[in-house]
Amino acid sequence: MNDHAVANPLASSALVPPLTVAVFFVVAAVFASLLWGAGPIGPADALKALIGQGSEEARFVIMELRLPRTAIAVVTGLALAVAGALLQALTRNPLAEPGLLGVSGGSAFAVTLAVMLGASSATLTTVVAQVGALAGCSLVMLATRSRGLATDPVRLVLAGATVTGLLLSLTSVLMLADQRAADEIRFWITGSIAGTPFSHLKAVLPSLAVAGVLVVMVAAPLAAMSLGERAALGLGHKPGRIRLLVLVAVALLVGGATALAGPLVFAGLVVPFIARAIGGPDIRKTLWLCLPIGPTLLLVADTLARIIGAPAELPLGVITALLGAPVLLYIVRSGRMPTL
Numbered sequence: 001m002n003d004h005a006v007a008n009p010l011a012s013s014a015l016v017p018p019l020t021v022a023v024f025f026v027v028a029a030v031f032a033s034l035l036w037g038a039g040p041i042g043p044a045d046a047l048k049a050l051i052g053q054g055s056e057e058a059r060f061v062i063m064e065l066r067l068p069r070t071a072i073a074v075v076t077g078l079a080l081a082v083a084g085a086l087l088q089a090l091t092r093n094p095l096a097e098p099g100l101l102g103v104s105g106g107s108a109f110a111v112t113l114a115v116m117l118g119a120s121s122a123t124l125t126t127v128v129a130q131v132g133a134l135a136g137c138s139l140v141m142l143a144t145r146s147r148g149l150a151t152d153p154v155r156l157v158l159a160g161a162t163v164t165g166l167l168l169s170l171t172s173v174l175m176l177a178d179q180r181a182a183d184e185i186r187f188w189i190t191g192s193i194a195g196t197p198f199s200h201l202k203a204v205l206p207s208l209a210v211a212g213v214l215v216v217m218v219a220a221p222l223a224a225m226s227l228g229e230r231a232a233l234g235l236g237h238k239p240g241r242i243r244l245l246v247l248v249a250v251a252l253l254v255g256g257a258t259a260l261a262g263p264l265v266f267a268g269l270v271v272p273f274i275a276r277a278i279g280g281p282d283i284r285k286t287l288w289l290c291l292p293i294g295p296t297l298l299l300v301a302d303t304l305a306r307i308i309g310a311p312a313e314l315p316l317g318v319i320t321a322l323l324g325a326p327v328l329l330y331i332v333r334s335g336r337m338p339t340l
Contacts, residue, residue, distance in 0.1 A: 015285050018278045022292035026074075029299035033070040034062060036303055038310040065195075072193045072201050073302045074295040076257045077267065079208060081294025082215060082287060083253040084268025085275065089222045089283040090246045093157075094273065094331055098133075098254045099265030101160035105167035106136020107258035108189060112171045115185055116178045122203035122259075130207060130255025137247060137254075139163050191262040191317020193302060204256040211252035215287065218245050222283045264298075264317050266324020271297055273327055297323070 034050065035043040041061045048054030049062040080098060087096040087103075098104045110132025111125055143159045171189065221237040229239045257264070271294045272286055279285035301319040308314055 015279055015288060019288060019292070022289060022296070026292040026296045026299070029296045029303070030070055030074070033073065033299045033303050034066050036307055037061070037066055038306040038313050068198050068201070069193045069196065069302065070299065071198070072196050072260050073298040075201060075204070075208065076193065076261045076264070077271075077294035077296070077298030078291060079211075079253040079257040079294075080264060080267040081271035081275075081290035081297070082211075083250045083257070085272040085283065085286045085290050086215065086218070086222070086246050086250055086253075087268070088272050089226065089286070090243060092226070095157045095269070095328070097266065097269035098137075098250070099263065099268065100157055100164065102136035102140040102163035102167060103133045103250060103254045104136075104258055104263035104265065105164035105171075106139070107133040107255050108263040109167045109171045109174075110135070111259065112174050112185055112189070116174055122200045126200075126203050126207060126256055126259040129259040130251050133255035133258065134247065134251035136163065136167060137250060141247075188262040190315035191264045191320065192313075192315050193261045194313055196260055200260055204260055207252045208256050211249045211256075214245050214249035214252070218242055218249065219284050219287055222246070226281070226283065261298075262317060264320050266328065267294070267297060267301075267320050270324045270327045273331065 035046045037046075039061060041049075041058050045054050045058040046062055046066070049058040052059075083103070084097050087098065087101060088094060090096070107129040110128045114125060114128040140160045140163050143163065175185070175189075221242045224235045224237050225239060225242065233239070254268075271290050274293055275286045275289035279289050298316075298320075301323060302316055305314040305316050305319045308319075
């Protein structure tokens with residue numbers, strides 16, 4: 001394989017048809033998210049509101065409630081999907097996922113602590129969530145580095161589950177110690193985008209843009225590293241630098257997503273798994289397919305969360321767990337445990 005082949009972001013035109021289909025599904029999911037909800041505004045009323053007609057109540061529900069949460073679901077799904085793909089490529093482990101490797105747990109703990117200390121700014125919450133995500137992921141990496149991180153998927157997941165359990169326990173202790181903070185974040189901690197305003201999304205976008213630049217920078221080197229570190233070095237890449245950039249990108253992506261929607265589990269596991277099943281093991285193809293598939297998953301999950309328990313809503317994290325757990329069991333039971 002030459003340098004040109006590794007650097008080419010779209011190695012084959014065979015990716016175009018599935019990518020086109022995936023884009024169609026995400027567009028359909030966006031419309032479903034806008035048309036269906038837990039309230040009395042049905043698809044017919046919602047459609048009228050979208051074209052500028054209908055009642056004042058319908059226009060308010062669509063423009064002020066469903067449209068923001070739809071946009072937030074798109075961004076959150078994209079961020080978690082790309083973060084999961086990066087972690088799996090970095091560790092060469094199909095079980096690597098932000099919710100399983102302490103990333104989401106660290107982010108949730110940091111946000112809970114910040115809320116207890118009086119943080120109210122959306123920008124500050126985002127920064128705190130991203131720092132917590134980086135700290136949680138780094139802790140898991142350090143705990144497993146001496147034991148063969150990239151070559152033992154089970155050990156990595158066990159270490160991640162231990163750290164995540166510890167962080168979530170500490171989060172629960174903080175909530176018990178401060179009833180005001182508990183009331184403020186109880187629904188968020190289970191995963192939810194209900195009522196999240198556009199201002200929070202605007203606060204997250206700059207850091208996600210930086211993460212996007214980092215993803216572009218590391219995509220080709222990660223593809224080279226899949227051939228082995230010696231091959232990557234021979235192609236002029238520096239594995240240590242690439243690992244650092246990937247971890248920073250993952251922290252920015254997961255921290256931003258957690259600040260918006262809470263610690264959602266399995267979203268970063270399911271989407272890369274589907275993307276690899278469609279496009280093969282090339283990380284560049286996986287990342288391209290994650291762009292539409294990630295938002296589609298979150299949009300479908302959020303729409304189901306509104307419809308299943310109507311007129312109440314189920315926590316989004318419950319739906320993503322129900323969708324993701326079978327995929328995790330399938331990976332384990334099918335013997336797809338070897339490194340990528």
